[in-house]
Amino acid sequence: MIKHLPSIYIYFLTLTILSLPAYSQINTDQNTGTIAGTVKQADGLPAVYVNVFIKDTQKGTSTDADGKFKIANLAAGKHTIVLSAVGFNTIEKEVTVNSGETSDLAWVLDESAMNLQLVEIIGRQERGYKNTTSFIGSKSATLLKDLPQSVGYVTKELAQDQAAYRVNDVVKNISGVNQFSFYNDITIRGHRIQGQRDSGNLVNGMRAFTSFWKQQLIPHIERVEVIKGPASAMFGNASPGGTINRVTKKPLTETRQTISATVGSFSTFRTLADFTGPMSKDETLLYRLNLGYENSGSFRDMQNDKNLVVAPSFSFLPNEKTRVNFDIVYQGSQGRLDRGQAVFGDGDLYSVPISKALNAANDYLNEESINATVSLNHQFTDNLSFNSIYMRSGYTEDLLEHRTANAYASLGDGSLDIEKVEMRVFIRKRVWNNDNFNNYFNYNFKVGNIENKLLVGYDYFQQVLESGGSQLEARGYYSADRTETINTYDPDQPELYALDDEGNPIPMVAHFDLTDPDANSLRDMSGYSYTTRIYSQSKLSSHGIYIQNQATWGKFQLMLGLRKEYYTDLLNYKSDNEDPVTQDALIPRIGLVYALNPAVNLYGTYVQGYQPQTSSVINDVNAGGPFDPLIGELFEVGAKSDLFKGRLSASIAVYHLKQKGALYNASDATNPDLLVQIGEEVSKGVEVDFAGSITDNWSIVASYSYNDATITESDDETEIGQQKPNAPKQTGNVWTKYMINKGALQGIGFGLGANFVSERYGSITRGTTTPIFPGYEVVDAAVYYQLEKFRIQMNINNVFNKTHWVGGYDFLRAFPGAPRNLLTTISYTF
Template sequence: MKTTPILLLFLFAVLSSKAQTGTVAGTILDGNDQPIAFVNIRIENTSLGIASDAKGRYVLDNVPTGEQIIIASSIGFSTLEKPVTVVPEQTTTLDFTLEENVNQLQSVEIIGRKETGYKNTSSFIGTKSATLLRDVPQAISYVTKELALDQAAFRVNDVVKNISGVNQFSFYNDITIRGFRVSGQRTSGNLVNGMRAFTSFWKQQLIPHIERVEVIKGPASALFGNASPGGTINRVTKKPLDEERQSITATVGSFNTFRTLGDFTGRMTEDGKLLYRINLGYENSGNFRDLQFDKNLVVAPSFSFLPSDKTRLNVDIVYQGSEGRLDRGQAVFGDGDLFSVPITKALNAANDFLKEESINATLSLRHEFSDRLSFNSIYMRSSYREDLQEHRTANTFASLGDGTLDPQKVEMRVFIRQRKWNNDNFNNYFNYNFDIGEVSNQLLVGYDYFQQLLEPGGSQLQARGYLLADGSGTANSFDPDNADAFVLDEDGNPVPNVPHFDLTDPTANQIRNFADYTYATNQFPTSRLSSHGIYIQNQANWGDFKLLLGLRQEYYIDDLNFKTDEEEKIEQDVLLPRVGLVYSLNDNINLYGTYVEGYQPQTASVIADPNAGGPFDALTSELIEFGAKTDWFNGRLSASMALYYLTQQGELYNANDPTRPDLLIQIGEEESKGVEFDLAGKIAPNWSLVASYSFNEATITESDDPSEIGRQKPNAPRHTGNIWSKYVIDRGAFKGVGFGLGANFVTERFGSIVRTPEPPLFPGYELFDAALYYQLDKFQIQLNINNIFDKTHWVGGYDFIRAFPGAPRNVMTTVSYTF
């Protein structure tokens, strides 16, 4: 009985404490009255906090009663504080409308993107500082991770069909932008987080760790130095978020496809000053092509340290390991009938292989000295290792004793090659905001340095050509006028060093004995290329006008035979301007115009290769572009249009000389002109849409061969288009069921076009895709059907010995769980 008063007192205290709290709830909107997801809501001077949900709603329980200050903050928006009076055991409504803040956007590449749809609002790629895409005076297109997931895409080449003016070039790590090829061997056309990273030339880049794939159209030399004239691809890696998100995804399907992905992010400390994210990807898949397979592993951890509101530090590491075979395309009979050989037929031997390994490590720092002055410093170390053993074509059909070619047999050669590259990329720049009268300015001044080193020990064994009768070795090609100098078979045909590939032989892919061949050794001398540049840029805002002025002084050095007695330096420098103007016609429409000059030196491997026929002049280019960028449906849907005229001088093409398959020639001038349309976002909260169209006329305008003038550039279709739409039922008995439907088309394209009287022509195609989704809480299952009507098509090609067929109809099933 003596304990009863104590118990009553305790119960009274508990009930009293509960009575001293209340609830605050509301919705977070942007300036277009659209909900903002994952906004941080916290109570000043307490540890209480929560993030808004996908519809911008939040509920804060157990808030102390009385006067409180509620703070709403999110990357890309101005922080807003509001007072509120909390009533015991009652819910108080408090809504927020946040305004976009470009200055806060500058930290978006250190803290992850929180948008969760097909639309992306801002980017670094156009100005080196976070800028709303509608304010950049140049066409920038993108594909978000959400669209890639909905389409069950796993590689960069899988998603480029969604971008106007971009199409696949081959099976390799290369694409065409506005008619100009961008390949993995040229780091100037492939960026990771705005930095030049060495990537595989042979294998298309994986995207399980990628937040979005961006393409800035036209040369970006004023910012990045040597850059491809058609455009630059930037892959933005996923960065840590300041709230917990975890997901696991698995895909199985046609061609023995198996993939699994993991994405984990959140806080490592309670105060949110240390964040983490780790992305994992594994693939073990076959292919519709004979002998082709892919074993890939991606491990990509990322950490963000935020010691204060003014200082942010990020560390990114991406490891990629790959095993497979190098697929150099489909060979068909010499009459050029693409249907004469099955699209499944590859020319590999069963014991060929390609092993690759790459590591990108990035350290980035941002510090704000004041509200006006900030500093950014980024360092990336990028390495790539190649171990290759392959049977491949000699780019011609088999020679017969009478000097003609056998249209059913392909002349072959063998490569055994090992190489390793290391890249160092260092970029530093200041941002300074200042006003002159009514004109606000954002000044950027910076310096960057890039070095690429081909490590010692790179070499290649090559077997090719025809055996000589005197036993001295081989000749690269057969000379019928001197047939007695060659070993001849009983039919009088020359005996090849590497047996011809018989397109009619079903056993031609058997294991081959590499010891049977006669090899020549090619040493890859250690070489170093480096570039550094000083650049300045100002974005001036005056009323409805935004003027961008940029200038870069670029210095480029090639060190051939690096650190040897035969070392030779090739030095080049160029001054690169950029001018752009944006006019805000109204709240929804921005008009723009731009002029840019581009620059791209030839790679060290081309300059140093005696078989290529160089040295060659650098590529130079100019772009004039006008366009419009708009937002519709209260900002949910963005659309853009661009008209452009682009010229380039100095492109290299294969000379198509059977006796010298590596010989290159340099074209005088090419031009590309056309119009592009892009659309991305949501028509309604549950209806997403992506669409694009491009008309591109890319031709040779100057050449020493008059027959080449006016020809369409290789793998540069005049028309491309794409549409993809996803609709999810959000109420009723079928709530959570979704449908996806898409189509894309590409018109006919030429293959090799120079020194060829009749260039090969690859037909156009139209493909249709569909998907079915079902989402229940945090669980989603989807079924993707690609190429529904099983259309036989070719994504590109060089000639009828190297054609690149697209995949036939295939089905992928993906299961995702978010927790």
């Protein structure tokens, strides 16, 4: 399908050009006048595609990309002008039109929290770095400053300005969030969340199955949100550190088409298209189609990505009380799996170029995922609404890789050759399917002077690893008669092994020589013999009943929530040996918000978390177990404020997060996949975030976090007090953009940013010294030129070409960051 993409774009580009409206000259009358004006958001940015019309008439228009509009040929006299946009409060103003004159007006729209849940169904109109509202933290329309928990976010506008294409590209903008590895693998407040798990990754508030190996793409994403700390009270099985939610772009009532193309370093080529608008004259049926294609290389040897995103979405609005949305997101990916940089066994990170990968030319990783969602919102009355959402999520993995066996090459005398890596081969196929069903009522009512938002809901989730999941593995050293292999070399029994002329054991999969420039060549696999691992069909499911109330009394807002979770894991699913493992949990949540003044809210919260760690979740028969669930507990206090007349949001959070039962590698030489459960870990720290604009043309995001995340209980005393893996104590980021909006240089803009990460430990490896990856500072820059609907930008990432590592497990699997690179993007909006 990927190879046919250019024809798809030609078709849609042709369709777009043919559908462009023709404009005709408007005849004026001596007794008529004109109304013109500018509409802005509260943060000073233009309010685009706002409906502007004259009440009780057919005359109207919408604001352009600069928030401007004009309605000509109006009869002289008084008229009522109406401004409306989804997610904003409607404005009605009486305006006097004078004959032969133009009335030049200005308005500011305020975002409406009450309309928020409709926004999530039919799309958002706002632009800018600031996001003021969400329902992900409470499943009810809530201003972020009224939510008693820290929520970080990145809007599509910030992602566009930074030329970001993946979730990992944007998390640096959020305090307390950073990469763990190259993969879909993130730490939040020092606690890890991963793909191929049913916790930590949400799409529109629903649990979606995602790849672990490939970072999640965002060309179809409206914003990326991070709920910090456990979100189990709302979503059940959730990571104690936090949860990432990706909000997809939804259909808009205004016709809009945007196409863009990006080229740059490492043979990068990307092209995107975004089409949206009404499909019927009465605007009851809306559509949106997001397309994305990437064919890019990498600074890493043998690495390339061919990615395709097709994301159609449809909204049906039969009346003012009912909204139905249907959307599909298809993602196809072709490339190789990059296991990271291996360096010499002495641990010198600079001993091997950061470009060196361990792949063979015949390796591949092909993945497909699809999310299909149907959602319904019905407003029974002004105070009672019902939401029902169903999502089907599927993922297919097809893998062939030459990879490290997590050891250096063994020599006959028992020593190691620190310039050669012991290798193994995986050939693997797996398919998962998820079903996620969520239903809840929102009821607003008043008791005396107390206003209440009551939420009552039920959800069901199941995940099935389909039959046929299996893996072939070739590894180890040949036995003396070459009829079998032995996984590890024992120098006390050399007679058991086939030895070469120098007395060294002969590996079945040749070692990778880190000094050989041709080591990535095609490998002859005809002589490999394989052991087969069967991933037995499995099914896990959960039922959750939850209730929550947000009570407002004067300056106080109290949130109380309680969830009862029932969890079942069916081992050996659909076999004679089917074995159910059941758990249940009662999960409380309490939060308090106090409005210190109109601009500043103080808050405090207590939340518990729950995350099963059964065999189906871990998905590795060699991991050991059974394991107890991962239990989290969060205490957090903070403040949220709006500065510069609401343009800039600011927040500070102080937290104490405890989790019990985390799993770490046992460092067992005979079973490299064996896991061990550690007693308790605590992260505590402070986070500061800013997002928004200082003036109409000056935008900024900035963040800082201090996070002391350590192991506090373990059966190995040497681990107590050690910082958790890939959990930097300090991180910080700033990005600012300034656009010149007048004079000869109007339309030119500049962007400048920097982020730093302090040193981090790699994976805890029992019995050996834990590797340390150095801290780093990286500077990025950009230049923009905006001319009406045309925009060109150039982004320079890592301006000073800083060699750095974004994460790492050990010295065989380090994850370097990209060197200096350049991206140029051209976009046009019809």
